[in-house]
Amino acid sequence: MKLKPYLQSLPDAGAREAFATRCETSVGHLNNVAGGFKTCSTELAVAIWEASGGVVTRQELCPDNWWKRWPDLRDQPVQAQG
Numbered sequence: 001m002k003l004k005p006y007l008q009s010l011p012d013a014g015a016r017e018a019f020a021t022r023c024e025t026s027v028g029h030l031n032n033v034a035g036g037f038k039t040c041s042t043e044l045a046v047a048i049w050e051a052s053g054g055v056v057t058r059q060e061l062c063p064d065n066w067w068k069r070w071p072d073l074r075d076q077p078v079q080a081q082g
Contacts, residue, residue, distance in 0.1 A: 003048065004034035006056050022051040033061070042069050 001009075007030060010016050020027045024047055032038040040048070045061040059066045059073060067074050 001052075001055050001057075002034070002060050003030065003056050006052055007031070007034055019051055023047040045069075 007016055007019070010019060013027075016027050016030075020030055023030065023044065025044060029038065029044075030048075033040045033044070040061040042062070045058045045066075048056050048061060049058050058070055062069060
């Protein structure tokens, strides 16, 4: 699932804030990444992936260069959700 639909699937602003806190960032920054206004750092991609329970994948967060950041994922299919 991509980040934007994941954020929209959270029940309310409090849940989005809690998710951002688990990712050690702000809701505003997550919205900027989700909207394509900011790139997603390696650290943030891992934090989002972990905080979402793997629903939002690192490949989806870094589609232009994930194989350079995590070469061990090359043999794993990218989940096509949302």
